[in-house]
Amino acid sequence: MRLTALLTALFLPLMTAPALAQGQFSPAITVNDSAITGYELDQRTRLLTLFRSPGDVAALARTQLIEERLKQEEMDRRGIKITPEDLKSEVEAFAERASLTPDLFGQVLSENGIASTTLEQFVKVGVTWRDYIRLRYSSQAQISDADIARATSQQNSGTDALEVLLTEIIIPAPPPRAAEASGIAEQIAQSRSQAAFEAAARKYSALPSRANGGRLNWLPLSNYPPALQGLISGLSIGEVTAPIQIPNGIALFQMRGIREVPQARPTPTAIDYATYAVAGDVRAAQVVAQRLDTCNDLYGAAKGQPADVLVRETVAPSQVPEDVALELAKLDRDETSVALTRGNATLLVMMCGRTYGDALADPEALRAQLQSQRLEGFANALLADLRAAATIRQ
Numbered sequence: 001m002r003l004t005a006l007l008t009a010l011f012l013p014l015m016t017a018p019a020l021a022q023g024q025f026s027p028a029i030t031v032n033d034s035a036i037t038g039y040e041l042d043q044r045t046r047l048l049t050l051f052r053s054p055g056d057v058a059a060l061a062r063t064q065l066i067e068e069r070l071k072q073e074e075m076d077r078r079g080i081k082i083t084p085e086d087l088k089s090e091v092e093a094f095a096e097r098a099s100l101t102p103d104l105f106g107q108v109l110s111e112n113g114i115a116s117t118t119l120e121q122f123v124k125v126g127v128t129w130r131d132y133i134r135l136r137y138s139s140q141a142q143i144s145d146a147d148i149a150r151a152t153s154q155q156n157s158g159t160d161a162l163e164v165l166l167t168e169i170i171i172p173a174p175p176p177r178a179a180e181a182s183g184i185a186e187q188i189a190q191s192r193s194q195a196a197f198e199a200a201a202r203k204y205s206a207l208p209s210r211a212n213g214g215r216l217n218w219l220p221l222s223n224y225p226p227a228l229q230g231l232i233s234g235l236s237i238g239e240v241t242a243p244i245q246i247p248n249g250i251a252l253f254q255m256r257g258i259r260e261v262p263q264a265r266p267t268p269t270a271i272d273y274a275t276y277a278v279a280g281d282v283r284a285a286q287v288v289a290q291r292l293d294t295c296n297d298l299y300g301a302a303k304g305q306p307a308d309v310l311v312r313e314t315v316a317p318s319q320v321p322e323d324v325a326l327e328l329a330k331l332d333r334d335e336t337s338v339a340l341t342r343g344n345a346t347l348l349v350m351m352c353g354r355t356y357g358d359a360l361a362d363p364e365a366l367r368a369q370l371q372s373q374r375l376e377g378f379a380n381a382l383l384a385d386l387r388a389a390a391t392i393r394q
Contacts, residue, residue, distance in 0.1 A: 031069035165257035185243035223329035270355035274312035277345040285338035285346035295352035
């Protein structure tokens with residue numbers, strides 16, 4: 001009897017679990033014979049939200065998981081796998097690109113309700129698929145010297161580029177105010193009145209530009225984060241972006257003008273920038289900024305302080321955190337911004353320089369870029385074939 005009572009005590013919580021929790025692990029989507037559960041959809045949505053992915057993250061989560069099932073099935077058929085050691089290294093590298101140690105990155109995931117296995121699966125499929133595509137199509141993706149010459153000629157042909165005239169709002173949205181800020185942002189996004197948008201900027205925006213209604217000067221579209229360039233360029237005059245989630249805030253942009261400019265610079269291939277967490281309010285950060293002539297001066301300003309208060313790195317534009325990237329878009333070399341905060345500190349952001357692809361100076365860099373584009377084309381075509389042949393139930 002005591003054994004029966006003990007077993008009952010152990011298993012009763014399982015038998016009385018809420019139906020909602022049980023349903024989380026029921027198939028929400030099936031891809032051929034593989035199921036995607038509600039739990040997986042929720043986890044991927046959380047992950048994409050943490051990554052500040054633009055657009056409808058719930059819809060993006062569904063698309064990504066379906067495509068990953070198709071990729072995994074293809075790789076399973078081909079016997080393509082990643083070792084546990086290599087996966088661990090890739091996850092650690094992923095954390096490093098976010099300027100975090102693996103342990104601290106794991107803590108960030110946990111605080112946002114994301115299991116470590118969710119990130120591991122995301123990284124595993126992405127890395128393995130990349131390697132598989134290279135292995136399968138490398139011989140077909142070779143770039144000849146003639147390809148290099150043709151691409152160089154096209155780059156130097158004086159094609160036009162786009163500049164945009166925007167009005168900006170960033171609404172502070174720390175967790176206690178997230179729901180309120182989201183409601184305000186949704187209301188603002190419905191307006192096409194420039195006067196109403198500027199009034200909202202003066203009332204709600206946390207940026208210094210609120211003083212003039214959030215109005216920005218003409219800026220190259222290529223200055224903005226790659227993930228937002230298509231969203232911004234697709235706006236008509238007066239139209240407002242959907243609310244864009246950034247760390248502890250929500251951004252909105254209204255289009256006031258768009259124009260083509262001749263002989264455009266190439267799109268930046270790398271951004272050299274620094275962030276310095278200055279203890280205190282904006283005025284303290286402004287005092288520091290006034291003493292800076294170049295990014296190298298930051299090392300003296302941060303001397304004797306913990307290493308993590310000053311971060312300088314050179315990365316691809318897509319790897320810059322979105323709130324920082326929006327500030328960098330407005331800066332030229334050695335200019336600063338003190339519009340952002342991190343906890344109780346003001347984040348001084350400084351543009352150290354942009355690197356532009358120069359095919360004449362570095363033809364091998366152009367070769368690698370063209371090969372990457374060609375491999376991406378093969379990958380997209382293969383994925384489209386896999387999807388067309390699959391049975392997907394949603």
